[in-house]
Every structure is written in C-alpha cells, then in structure tokens.
Amino acid sequence: MDTPPPSPTDDDTTAGGVAPSAAARSDSDGTAISAGRPPPPVMASSMEEIGRALEGHSLGPYLLEQFVGGGGMGAVFRAIDTTLNRVVAVKVLSRQHSSDVDMLRRFKNEAQLAARLDHENIGRVHAVGSDAGWHFIVFEFIEGTNLRDMVHDGGPLDVPRALLFTAQVAEALEHACERGVVHRDIKPSNIIVTPAGRARLVDMGLARLPAVGGVPDLTETGMTLGTYDYISPEQARDPRAADVRSDLYSLGCTLFFMLTGRPPFADGTAVQKLLQHQQSAPPSVAANRDDIPPALEAVVERLLCKQPDERYQTPAALVADLVGIAGDLGVDLDVERTPVGLSEQPRRRDASSSWPWMLPVMVLAATIAALWGLTWMRKSWRAAAPRVVAGAAVPANPSADPAVSARRTWRIVDGPSGLGDVASLAEALVVADDGDVVECAFSGVRDEEPCVVAGRGLTLRAAPGHDPVLRFSVPVGGSPAAGLTIVSGTLTVEGVGLRLVPSASGGSALFNLGRGATLSGENTLFEIREPRRAIAGSMTAGDAVFVRGGLRDGETTSTAVVRLTGVQALGVGTFLVADRGTAMEVVWSGGRCVTGGRFLRIDGGPRGGQGTAVRLTLRDALLANQEGFALLVDSPTAPTMPSLRVTTERCRFLTPPGLTLIEQSGIGQPDAYRTAVEWIDAGGRYEGATVFRRIDGAAEREETPFSGVSPALRHDPSIGGWAEGNPWDFPVIPPADAPRRPDS
CATH class of the missing domain: 1.10.510.10 (Transferase(Phosphotransferase) domain 1)
Incomplete structure (x- = not known):
C-alpha cells in the first residue's frame, strides 16, 4: 500500500493524525487535491531533507520511488505514474518556498512554459499537482x-x-x-x-x-x-x-x-x-x-x-x-x-493546425488556475493577517504596495538556521533579488570575500541593536581588486561599517563602480586600514582607493553616482578615483572624509573619446586630505583632459602647509586647464595650504594662491581646532578589532 506523503505545513496536527484515503483524492488530469486532516508536519527544507522525507511516499497517483537530485526550486524524484503505469520525473517545490507567493508563481510559470514547448530535444511536462501541502510538476523521465x-x-x-x-x-x-x-x-x-x-x-x-x-x-x-x-x-x-x-x-x-x-x-x-x-x-x-x-x-x-x-x-x-x-x-x-x-522571425502556422497542441495547453492552464485558486482559498485565513518584514507590519495584500511585495529581508547571522538566514554577504548576494534588504544581525568585525552587485537594487543595513563591520581583504593580484563591485544597479549602505585591508601590491579599492551604477550611504563608516604590521604614524597613501569609478560595463555612457549622508570615510589612500572617460556625480552631506591621500583623482580620457568628468556637491562636511583635495591628470596615453565641477556649502577643507588644494598636471595648455575646473563656494573654510590651484602642463608652472581667488574664499594658513591631534595620524587596527565610530 502506498504511503501518504508527510505534510510540509505547520498546522496543529498531532502525531496521531489520519492520512486521507485514496478515495478522498481527485485524479483529474494528473492533479491531486488532498482532503481531510493532513498527516504530521515534517521539517524538511533542503533538497536532501525533502528527498529523505518523501522517498517512498505518494503524491496523488505518483509513487516517488527514488530521490535523484535538486533542480532549480525543488527536489526531483524518479516516480511511477500508477494511473498509466509509466515512469515519470516529479519535481517537488521545497518547503520554505511553498508559502512564498513569488515562488509559487515561478513554479506555475515553469509548468506553463514547459507546456508551450513540444520538441524532441526538450523534456515534456505531463501534469501539475498539489497534495498534502506539497506542490509538484510531473515531467517526462529521460533516461541518460x-x-x-x-x-x-x-x-x-x-x-x-x-x-x-x-x-x-x-x-x-x-x-x-x-x-x-x-x-x-x-x-x-x-x-x-x-x-x-x-x-x-x-x-x-x-x-x-x-x-x-x-x-x-x-x-x-x-x-x-x-x-x-x-x-x-x-x-x-x-x-x-x-x-x-x-x-x-x-x-x-x-x-x-x-x-x-x-x-x-x-x-x-x-x-x-x-x-x-x-x-x-x-x-x-x-x-x-x-x-x-x-x-x-x-x-x-x-x-x-x-x-x-x-x-x-x-x-x-x-x-x-x-x-x-x-x-x-x-x-x-x-x-x-x-x-x-x-x-529571424517566428514561423507562421496555419490557425487550424494550432488546435491539436493548443487544446491540451488550454486544459493545462485551466487546471493550473483552478489548482492555485483552491490552494489560496484554503490559505485565505493566513492572508488576512498582516505580514511582518524587518519588524514592521505591512498590508496583508502585497499587491496593494508593489514596493513592499518585492522587498524581502536576508539576515547575516552566526549559524544560520531560519528562513532568510545566511552566513555571509557573499551568500546573501547570491539569493537576493531586486529590492531586497540584507541585514547584518551581528556586532563586531566579520571577514568577507570580495562581492559583486549586478542588475539589482539592494540595501545593506545594520539590524536593530547591532553594530556590524564587514572587513574585506583583497589578495595580491586578486580580481576584482575591490571589496564590493557594483557593476550595475544600486547598493544602499545604512549603518554598516565597511573596512578594506588593502593589497600589499596596491591598486585595491573598497568599492568599484560601473558606469550607471549607484552607491548610497547613510550614517556609516568606511575605512581603509593597513594590516597590523604597519607602524602607527608612518602610514602612506599608497594606491588604496575608497571608491573607484570607470569599471567597464558594455558601451554604456551613463553616469556613476555616489550619494552619502552622515558618512565617515577614514584611512589611507584616496577617496575617489575616476578614469577612462567616466562621468561621475558625488553628493556628500554631513560627515567627514579624512584620508592619507587626496579626496579625488581624475585621470584623462582616451584619445578621441570623452573626457573624464566629475561633478561634486558637498554640504556641511569636513574634508581633510593629506596630499591635497584634488589631482587632475592627462597624459600621452590618456590625452583627453578631465574636468571637475564643484559646488560646496559650509564645508571645511584641511590641506597640509606647502601643498595645494587642486593640482592639474599633464600635456595641455594653461588656458584649457583653467576652464576645466569650476569651483562655487558658499560659507566654506579653507585651512593649511596657501595655494588654491597649481597648473603644471606643457607651459611654465602656474600657481593661484587663495588670496588671488575671486570671489574671495575664507582662508586660514594654520590648522586649528582639531581635538584628536594630527588628523592624518592613523592608528594601527587594534588587536580586538572592535568597530570604531568617530564623532564628526
């Protein structure tokens, strides 16, 4: 006698529950709908667990003889169709996806699409069904x-x-x-x-x-x-x-x-x-x-x-x-x-010749619609309750708010065990979809491998009550040479500290941005710190970069965007590097950027191509950069002159004496360099270096002191009011690796 399947549901059925009889099932077109009280629940979530739980049981008229592996969304079994006495393959939707509206839609989608196709080189679909809470699709079993x-x-x-x-x-x-x-x-x-x-x-x-x-x-x-x-x-x-x-x-x-x-x-x-x-x-x-x-x-x-x-x-x-x-x-x-x-175009068919294959497809589609309608009618009591995402109640009807229905939360935790738990950011980015949230539900520092965001909008945030820091170490010669690469799409970081331990060979970055990609940050800490072997007070800028723009992403000419609010960027290296004819826009409000290098370096564009162009909007921020604020460089290999447009409001700029705020260097003429930089200031304060801009091109070097800038800028040749001492005296990472959140 066939054994009824264990139920994946979380009902209050006791261990003594009675399985529905065969007579209580409907066997119309291979669709089985269970009746009566379901058998005891089984906590099966992984493919292997589903295989062990269901092997030897029946779903409708299909006896699951052997678990053969996992495919896509579910476990696949070699089964016997007891109605037609033939071998079939049955894919069963995994337990954690059975109550997920989107996954059920995808499961239905797979059956419908397979039913559209009838070709000797494609596996055919026979039926879809649901029994005791398990959703399944029945396929042709292919030996081989x-x-x-x-x-x-x-x-x-x-x-x-x-x-x-x-x-x-x-x-x-x-x-x-x-x-x-x-x-x-x-x-x-x-x-x-x-x-x-x-x-x-x-x-x-x-x-x-x-x-x-x-x-x-x-x-x-x-x-x-x-x-x-x-x-x-x-x-x-x-x-x-x-x-x-x-x-x-x-x-x-x-x-x-x-x-x-x-x-x-x-x-x-x-x-x-x-x-x-x-x-x-x-x-x-x-x-x-x-x-x-x-x-x-x-x-x-x-x-x-x-x-x-x-x-x-x-x-x-x-x-x-x-x-x-x-x-x-x-x-x-x-x-x-x-x-x-x-x-090049789909071949046309005579309308009358379509009916032999359209009819079973229409029947199958109607069966699927009826099946899912019954399924959701039976679960309507659950739909009446509010759904909770990340601690906030949202409407029970997710279709009323498309943004909410598309937003799921994945939690980075120690020892993941629940639905939505993951062990690392890399794992979260594999499963996360457009609009999802990745929460760091831990405090302290965790090491992460380099990660990529592509074609999606994601939010990375700290879980309530936690103070997480993700630390990226880029190996020598590693590719990508960045902790986080945003090829396309958007990454928003909220309250999560991100730290880069740069490669000894140089050239590493905390972020790589593709053209058209967007990085947003709010109330968080970005750090670049040398390994423990460094000596406090002796660190140099090296080639480390917080944000590098110019990552090639096809032939797109879209602008890469960085939006930061209340962000602290601290450490060696340069904050932003743009090259290869990239267009970048940076909007920074509040917070501070204290680096051992410059705030910005812009390299020239390719010959005959567009010049690298950066537009900065800075408000209420502190910019303390040990090698000066900005360097613009063109060269024989990248001769198209870069450009910079800056609008600053109520910002404080610190540059060591003897250096210059803005430096332009290359093979161009002074007149071209002068028009390549536009600086609009309101309420700013400039401390330290007395030179506003230096041009070192094909002609004789030219310097413009702060006193020669019109309209005049507020300038003080000394750097005062810094409670922490030398702003560029970066300490070695402490042995405890406790996250630091300096005040602004």
Whole structure:
C-alpha cells in the first residue's frame, strides 16, 4: 500500500493524525487535491531533507520511488505514474518556498512554459499537482547522463559529438524562441544525453516570456541570476534583459566545456567569474587541442562575444554553421535545416493546425488556475493577517504596495538556521533579488570575500541593536581588486561599517563602480586600514582607493553616482578615483572624509573619446586630505583632459602647509586647464595650504594662491581646532578589532 506523503505545513496536527484515503483524492488530469486532516508536519527544507522525507511516499497517483537530485526550486524524484503505469520525473517545490507567493508563481510559470514547448530535444511536462501541502510538476523521465557527468567521467568530447549535441540544443532553443520562451539556465547539467545519443534540454525553472501588456516579469521579485560559470554578461547585469542571444552565450560556454572539460572562466570566486564574463576575453578553445577546426573555434568565439549584437542572432543561424563544419569533416548531424533568413522571425502556422497542441495547453492552464485558486482559498485565513518584514507590519495584500511585495529581508547571522538566514554577504548576494534588504544581525568585525552587485537594487543595513563591520581583504593580484563591485544597479549602505585591508601590491579599492551604477550611504563608516604590521604614524597613501569609478560595463555612457549622508570615510589612500572617460556625480552631506591621500583623482580620457568628468556637491562636511583635495591628470596615453565641477556649502577643507588644494598636471595648455575646473563656494573654510590651484602642463608652472581667488574664499594658513591631534595620524587596527565610530 502506498504511503501518504508527510505534510510540509505547520498546522496543529498531532502525531496521531489520519492520512486521507485514496478515495478522498481527485485524479483529474494528473492533479491531486488532498482532503481531510493532513498527516504530521515534517521539517524538511533542503533538497536532501525533502528527498529523505518523501522517498517512498505518494503524491496523488505518483509513487516517488527514488530521490535523484535538486533542480532549480525543488527536489526531483524518479516516480511511477500508477494511473498509466509509466515512469515519470516529479519535481517537488521545497518547503520554505511553498508559502512564498513569488515562488509559487515561478513554479506555475515553469509548468506553463514547459507546456508551450513540444520538441524532441526538450523534456515534456505531463501534469501539475498539489497534495498534502506539497506542490509538484510531473515531467517526462529521460533516461541518460547529463553532459556535466559525461565530461567529468569520460573527459572532453570528440568534435563530432560536440557538434551534434550543440546543434540539437540549438534546435531546442529555436523551437523555444519561436514561442517566445527564453530558458536562461543553459548549462551542461541541464542537458541530458539519452542512450540513443540525443541531447535533450530540461529544467525550465528560470525560463521566462517577455513581459507583455503590463504583466510583471517574475524576475522583478523572484528570479535568481542563473549559474556563474555559464551566465551571459547582460543576464548578470539584469536577468530581465536576457533574450535568446543570452541562451546562445550560455550554450557557447557549454560547447567550450564539452571541448575542454572546463567552462571558459573556471577559476576564482563567484564574484571573479561574474566580472570575467563582463570584461575578460575567454581562452582559446583550441589552446590544448590540435583537432579543433578553425571554423569551430570561430563559432565558439562568436557565441562568447560580450555584446549580444555581435553573437549569432538566432539558434537557426548557429545550426547552419555547425552543419557546414560537420559537412567539411564528413559528419552528418541529422538535424533540421531551418532556413536562416526565415529564422529571424517566428514561423507562421496555419490557425487550424494550432488546435491539436493548443487544446491540451488550454486544459493545462485551466487546471493550473483552478489548482492555485483552491490552494489560496484554503490559505485565505493566513492572508488576512498582516505580514511582518524587518519588524514592521505591512498590508496583508502585497499587491496593494508593489514596493513592499518585492522587498524581502536576508539576515547575516552566526549559524544560520531560519528562513532568510545566511552566513555571509557573499551568500546573501547570491539569493537576493531586486529590492531586497540584507541585514547584518551581528556586532563586531566579520571577514568577507570580495562581492559583486549586478542588475539589482539592494540595501545593506545594520539590524536593530547591532553594530556590524564587514572587513574585506583583497589578495595580491586578486580580481576584482575591490571589496564590493557594483557593476550595475544600486547598493544602499545604512549603518554598516565597511573596512578594506588593502593589497600589499596596491591598486585595491573598497568599492568599484560601473558606469550607471549607484552607491548610497547613510550614517556609516568606511575605512581603509593597513594590516597590523604597519607602524602607527608612518602610514602612506599608497594606491588604496575608497571608491573607484570607470569599471567597464558594455558601451554604456551613463553616469556613476555616489550619494552619502552622515558618512565617515577614514584611512589611507584616496577617496575617489575616476578614469577612462567616466562621468561621475558625488553628493556628500554631513560627515567627514579624512584620508592619507587626496579626496579625488581624475585621470584623462582616451584619445578621441570623452573626457573624464566629475561633478561634486558637498554640504556641511569636513574634508581633510593629506596630499591635497584634488589631482587632475592627462597624459600621452590618456590625452583627453578631465574636468571637475564643484559646488560646496559650509564645508571645511584641511590641506597640509606647502601643498595645494587642486593640482592639474599633464600635456595641455594653461588656458584649457583653467576652464576645466569650476569651483562655487558658499560659507566654506579653507585651512593649511596657501595655494588654491597649481597648473603644471606643457607651459611654465602656474600657481593661484587663495588670496588671488575671486570671489574671495575664507582662508586660514594654520590648522586649528582639531581635538584628536594630527588628523592624518592613523592608528594601527587594534588587536580586538572592535568597530570604531568617530564623532564628526
């Protein structure tokens, strides 16, 4: 007799609860709806726990014989359909996602998208269902080995098999593309090769349709990035921007894996891999093999182009090239030859021919709608209660406030055990979606590996009652050479101290900003401190940087933005560095910046390109910079002159005597330098150095003292009123590593 499934719910059912009888279940179209009192709850959350809890039990008419692994959002079982006596695959939604509205939508989305597709190279969906609180999808069970295991066990594939499997997956993508479906998770483990030698694409867990008619894309509130080894640059920046060309990039990475035994960017952390997909040229696929035809090497290079417009525009075009290469080798791929010219647009069908496949899809869609309607009717008592996010009650109807419904909180804690708990910032950034909050629920200093934010708006904040500091140590030669890299999107930091221990080789930064990225900070502390081996009072600026702009992010010319309120930036190095023709805007209110270097360095732009341009708005802040406030440099390799526009209100500037507030250096003429800097002051105070600006270009050096500035600036040649002594006498990090929050 089949064993009923354990329930994942948190009801008050006792251990003596009676399982519903088989007669109490409805078996219409493979959908099972449980009746009666559910069996005892089971605390199963991980894939392995779900596997152990459900293996040997039944969900509706499906006997779960064997747990075979985790896929996307749930656990996958080899099962028997007792109604039709056939082997099927059943994916069960994980426990912690069963009460999550967004995850249920994604689960439903996977079933609906899979139902749209009917191709011999794509795994088919049979049914969806729900039983005893477990949601599941029933798929065709495909006998075979996935490409990942095949290559790991047997080594790189020969060229004919690599061509065949790539062409077959490309055919599957062409079929999906014609129906408006983007897979977004193409990788070797999602491609199963049958004993007959056919490659079949599975797992639509991240797939999507284009957003139409105001219907939100599920990515907005519930979509993860994908897989770091195979993700396209544009999908890493914004999953909603991915189209079939993104799938082709991932297929190119998979082809690279088939031929070499490793993905194009196999080394480094997840953060480093994301940046390599964005910026680094992949190694040659023929570097360690002499049997790769040049034409195939060119195909791989085209698939892995950073810009979507430079790749194949359709899977059909890729198939055509693969067939040509195979023909040159005397290999018959036995695939459909879709005319490339026609593949640019979906092929039209006669309306009458659509009914044979549209009818089951319509039935399935109606079944799904009924299923989820019943599910939420049964849970309507829960919807009536207010939902609490980060300690604040929000409306029970999240759709009434889109911003609230998209905002989830992940907590960095010691020994994570609850839903939403994570062990590190790096882990939080893997699971967090656009609009989410990451809370640091600890006090003291924690070490973190370098992290990346791409294509999302996230908030990093201190949990109530905690005083956290995240410390980043950038290894020598590390990439990225930054604690936090914001490729695109927005990162807001509230009350969390961020500390950088710079690399001994120099060049490291606390933040790297891509063009168009935004960094916001409020009432927090940014620090750059040398390791303990440094001697107090002897620290030099080095090459360390708090914020570096100019990170390449495609061809965008958008402005990188920094907004800081009440922020303390203390330590060695320079606060802001901009180069490569970057446009940056900085708005700083309150707080102070005390550095062993300058506040700002701006390098020239490339020849024939735009100049690096920085606009500063400073209010009620203290700027104490040991090497001067700003340095603007152009050179023969970066000859386009940088520019600076400053508006300052009620700020205090401290510069050591003998130096200059602003220095311009390079190969330009004095007249050009003079117009490159604009300074508007209201109520400011300047202490120390007597030189306002120095120009050291192609002509004789030129200096402008504070007394020669018009309108006049308030200047005092001495630096007074500093209660802490020398403002640049940075202490070594204390052994206790206790966070410091100096007063402004």
